[in-house]
Amino acid sequence: MQLYTDAATAPDNHQSAAGILIIDQGQQHQFKQVLPNSDNHTAEFLAAIAGFKTLLDSYGSAVSVFFYTDSQIVADSVAKGYSKHYAVELATLLHLQDQCQLVVTQWIAESENHGAHQLAQQGLHLKH
Template sequence: MQLYTDAALAPKSGRCAAGMLLINAGHQSPYKQALPATDNHTAEFLAAIAGFKILIDTYGPNQTVFFYTDSQIVAESVDKAYSKHYAVELATLLNLQDQCQLVVTQWIAESANRGAHQLAQQALHQN
């Protein structure tokens, strides 16, 4: 199971959105949703949280997940299990990841995260 997440922000309006792409046995499932207005780093955590909630709700717990994010702060915080400024969001994310059998988190370049990025952009510009 692969999970790609990304957040998008519209600085002028303050709107935020998330894009999540789940790939299971070669089948892609796209998801997108609005997020509460916040800063970029918090939005990236919220996108990851939304992605893991969808994954667990759809496929159940105890999954092996390869989690890809283009947010260095999310990837590093998960790796260290520590974040000074995003402790609440990180704790929520780690709690969700603990429901999985194994989670391998990897930072990827923005260009490698196009699916989730496009979904987040679409959600941002809806309505």
């Protein structure tokens, strides 16, 4: 199973939204979700959290997941199990990941995350 997440944040008012793309046996499942107003880094963590909540709610915990994010800080924090500025968000994310059988986190370039990015942009427009 593959999980792609991305966040979009409006620079003028900090409105944020998440794009979540789950690929299960070749089938795409698309979700967009309004997030609390935040800066972009916080929104990336919140998008990842929303992605894992959606995944666990939809498929249960008996899943192995390739998790793709274009947020370097999210990928690095997960790999290290530590974040100075986003400790609460990281703890929540790691707790959700621990409920899965296996999670492989992979940073990808923004250009490879179009599906989740488009969903996040669409989610941003839900707030207006």
